[in-house]
Amino acid sequence: MIRLVNVNKYFYRGDPREVHALKDVNLSIQSGEFTVITGPSGCGKTTLLNAIGVLDNVSEGEIWLEDREIAHLPATQKTDIRLNSIGFVFQAYNLVPVLTVEENIGFIMRLQGYSDEAIRIRVREVASILQIDQKLDSLPNFLSGGQQQRVAVARAVASKPKIILADEPTANLDSKNSTALMEMMKELNRKEGITILFSSHDEYVMKNARRTILLNDGAVVSS
Amino acid sequence: MFSLALKNIFFYKGRSLTTFLLTFVSVFLFIVYVAFMDGAHRSMLKNALDVYTGSLQIYHKEYREKGGYDYLIDDVSKPLGILARTKGLKAYASRLETYGIASSKKHSSAIMLTGVDFDKEAQLSELKKALKKGTYNSKGACVYMGETLAKRLHTDIGEKISFVGSAVDYSFVAELFDVCGIFKTGMYDFDSQSAFMNRRYFDSIFLSEGMATYIVAMADSLGENDKIAAHIADRLPPQLELYTWKTLMHSMVELMKMDSFFGYISMGLFFMVIFFVIMIYGFINVNARMKEFGVLRAIGVSDARVSALLFTEILLLTLAAMALAVPLGAYVAYYFQVHPIIIAGMSDMYKSYGVVSDRVPTLFDPVIIAWNSALVFGLNMLSILYPIRYVRSFTPVEEIHHV
Numbered sequence: 001m002i003r004l005v006n007v008n009k010y011f012y013r014g015d016p017r018e019v020h021a022l023k024d025v026n027l028s029i030q031s032g033e034f035t036v037i038t039g040p041s042g043c044g045k046t047t048l049l050n051a052i053g054v055l056d057n058v059s060e061g062e063i064w065l066e067d068r069e070i071a072h073l074p075a076t077q078k079t080d081i082r083l084n085s086i087g088f089v090f091q092a093y094n095l096v097p098v099l100t101v102e103e104n105i106g107f108i109m110r111l112q113g114y115s116d117e118a119i120r121i122r123v124r125e126v127a128s129i130l131q132i133d134q135k136l137d138s139l140p141n142f143l144s145g146g147q148q149q150r151v152a153v154a155r156a157v158a159s160k161p162k163i164i165l166a167d168e169p170t171a172n173l174d175s176k177n178s179t180a181l182m183e184m185m186k187e188l189n190r191k192e193g194i195t196i197l198f199s200s201h202d203e204y205v206m207k208n209a210r211r212t213i214l215l216n217d218g219a220v221v222s223s
Numbered sequence: 224m225f226s227l228a229l230k231n232i233f234f235y236k237g238r239s240l241t242t243f244l245l246t247f248v249s250v251f252l253f254i255v256y257v258a259f260m261d262g263a264h265r266s267m268l269k270n271a272l273d274v275y276t277g278s279l280q281i282y283h284k285e286y287r288e289k290g291g292y293d294y295l296i297d298d299v300s301k302p303l304g305i306l307a308r309t310k311g312l313k314a315y316a317s318r319l320e321t322y323g324i325a326s327s328k329k330h331s332s333a334i335m336l337t338g339v340d341f342d343k344e345a346q347l348s349e350l351k352k353a354l355k356k357g358t359y360n361s362k363g364a365c366v367y368m369g370e371t372l373a374k375r376l377h378t379d380i381g382e383k384i385s386f387v388g389s390a391v392d393y394s395f396v397a398e399l400f401d402v403c404g405i406f407k408t409g410m411y412d413f414d415s416q417s418a419f420m421n422r423r424y425f426d427s428i429f430l431s432e433g434m435a436t437y438i439v440a441m442a443d444s445l446g447e448n449d450k451i452a453a454h455i456a457d458r459l460p461p462q463l464e465l466y467t468w469k470t471l472m473h474s475m476v477e478l479m480k481m482d483s484f485f486g487y488i489s490m491g492l493f494f495m496v497i498f499f500v501i502m503i504y505g506f507i508n509v510n511a512r513m514k515e516f517g518v519l520r521a522i523g524v525s526d527a528r529v530s531a532l533l534f535t536e537i538l539l540l541t542l543a544a545m546a547l548a549v550p551l552g553a554y555v556a557y558y559f560q561v562h563p564i565i566i567a568g569m570s571d572m573y574k575s576y577g578v579v580s581d582r583v584p585t586l587f588d589p590v591i592i593a594w595n596s597a598l599v600f601g602l603n604m605l606s607i608l609y610p611i612r613y614v615r616s617f618t619p620v621e622e623i624h625h626v
Binding site: 094 | 227230231233234514515518519520521522523525526528618619623
C-alpha cells in the first residue's frame with residue numbers, strides 16, 4: 001500500500017547546519033497494518049511520517065501510495081491526497097478551537113462534500129466507538145487531554161481514510177488514557193480495516209503494534 | 224468556511240473589534256469629511272454664481288479676448304429665443320456693460336455701469352437681495368451702486384453723481400444720475416466698481432437697444448449645466464460663443480480642485496495609517512494562528528480555502544462596520560445639508576469668493592457616499608493580501624511548528 005524507495009531528507013542542505021534526517025529509507029507497509037515507527041528522540045520518526053503524509057517535501061527518492069507516486073506531486077494534488085486518503089493524529093491534538101467536538105470530527109467529511117445527515121450519522125458512530133458521544137457539543141478547550149486526543153482520532157477516522165498517521169499520539173497522555181486510546185485504535189484497525197502507522201517510543205504502544213520499524217539516525221535499522 | 228469564519232470572528236475578539244472600529248471610523252469620517260468638503264465647495268460656488276455670474280454666459284466671439292463695443296451681440300432676439308426654448312433654465316437676461324468716470328461733488332472713480340432688466344435680475348442674481356439702502360427697481364436716471372463705490376464717491380441715496388463715458392457708437396456721453404439704491408454683495412471688487420441702471424433708460428443714453436455685452440443664464444441644477452450648455456451652444460449663431468461657469472470662474476474652480484486635492488491627500492494619509500493598522504492587526508492575528516492554519520492545511524484544507532477563510536473574515540467584519548457607518552455617515556451628511564452649520568468666523572474668508580452666506584451645508588450625494596464606502600471596502604480587502612501571502616509561504620509542517 002505504501003512504498004518508500006531510497007527516500008532521503010536533508011534540512012539546511014548545502015549549509016553548515018545541514019542535517020541528513022532520512023537516509024536511504026526503503027520501506028513497504030501493507031494495507032490493514034498496525035505498525036509503529038520507533039527509535040530514540042531525533043532519529044527521524046516525525047520526519048518520516050511527514051514525508052509519508054506529504055506534509056513535507058523529500059529531498060530524494062519516491063513515495064508510492066498504492067500505484068501512485070505522491071512525493072513529487074504539485075501542492076494542490078498533495079492537499080487532495082491528504083484530504084481523501086490520509087488521516088492525521090498529532091501529538092498536541094491540534095483541534096480547531098472554535099469548532100465543537102461534533103464539528104471537529106465532521107470537519108474533513110464536510111470538506112469532502114458529504115451531506116449533513118451522512119456527517120451526523122458517521123460522527124455519532126465514531127464518537128460512540130471512542131466514547132466521546134457525551135461531549136459532542138463541547139469546545140475542545142473544555143476537554144481533558146485524553147478526550148481531546150480521542151476527538152483528534154475521531155476526526156482522522158471519520159472520513160474513512162486509507163491510512164492514519166499518528167505522531168506520538170500518547171505522548172501527552174497518562175498511562176490510563178494511553179492504554180484506552182491504543183485499545184480504541186486497535187478496535188478501529190480491526191473493525192474499519194484502516195492502516196495505522198504510529199511514531200512512538202511508548203513501551204505500551206510498541207508492545208501492542210503488530211509490526212515495529214526501528215529508526216536510528218535517520219536510517220531504518222530493522223522493520 | 225463561512226461558518227468557521229464567523230466563529231473565528233467571535234473567538235478572536237481583539238482583532239475583530241479593532242478591525243470593526245477602525246473600519247467604522249474610516250467609513251464614517253470619510254463620508255462626513257467629503258460631504259463637508261464638497262458641500263463647502265458647492266456652497267462657495269453656488270453663492271458666487273448666484274450673486275451675479277450665472278451658470279453660463281453667451282458672448283460675441285472675441286469679446287472676451289479683445290473687449291470693446293466692436294464685439295457686442297448686436298441682436299439679442301435670436302439667442303434669447305433659443306434660451307426661451309431651452310428647458311432647465313431658472314432665468315436668463317441680457318446685460319450691457321460700459322465703463323466710465325463717475326463723480327460726486329468732490330470725488331471721482333472709474334466704474335462699470337451695466338444696463339439690466341431689474342425684474343429678470345431679481346430671479347437671476349442676488350442683486351435684489353443685496354440691497355442695503357434705497358430702492359432696487361428704480362426707473363429713469365437712477366443708479367443702483369455698490370456700497371464701497373458709494374463710500375469712495377462719498378455719496379448716498381438721493382444725491383446726484385455725474386457720469387462720463389461713451390455710447391456704443393463711440394459718441395460722447397455725459398449725464399447726471401440720481402443715487403437710488405446701494406447694495407452690498409460682500410465681493411470687494413464688485414461692490415467697489417459696479418453700478419446698475421434700468422435697461423430702457425440705459426439704452427436711450429448709450430444707444431444700445433437690442434444689443435448686449437453678454438447674455439447670462441442660470442440653470443436649475445448645476446449638475447445639468449454642461450448638458451444644457453451643450454444644447455444651447457449647438458443652436459447659437461456662428462458669431463456667438465458660450466462659456467460655462469467652469470471657464471468663467473476658472474480660478475475659483477482651480478482653487479477648489481486644489482483644496483479637494485489636499486483634502487484627499489490628508490484623507491489618503493489617514494487611510495494609509497488605518498490600512499496598515501488593520502493589516503498589522505490581521506498579520507498579528509494570522510501569525511498567532513499559524514499552527515491552526517498548518518493543521519487545517521495538513522488535514523486537507525486547500526490554500527485557496529485558507530485564503531477564502533481569511534477573506535471571509537475581513538469581509539464580514541468590513542460589511543458589519545459599513546452597515547453601521549454608511550447609514551450613520553449618510554444621515555449626518557443629509558442632516559447638515561438640510562440644517563447647514565453656521566460658522567460665523569469663516570464668513571469673512573468666504574466673502575472674498577462672493578459667499579454672502581456663512582452657512583455651510585454638507586453635500587448629501589449617494590453616489591459619492593457609495594464610492595467613499597467602496598474605497599474603504601477595497602482597502603480593507605487589500606489589507607488581508609499580505610497576511611494570506613505570508614500564510615501560504617510556509618509548508619503545513621512549518622506552520623504546525625511555528626512559534
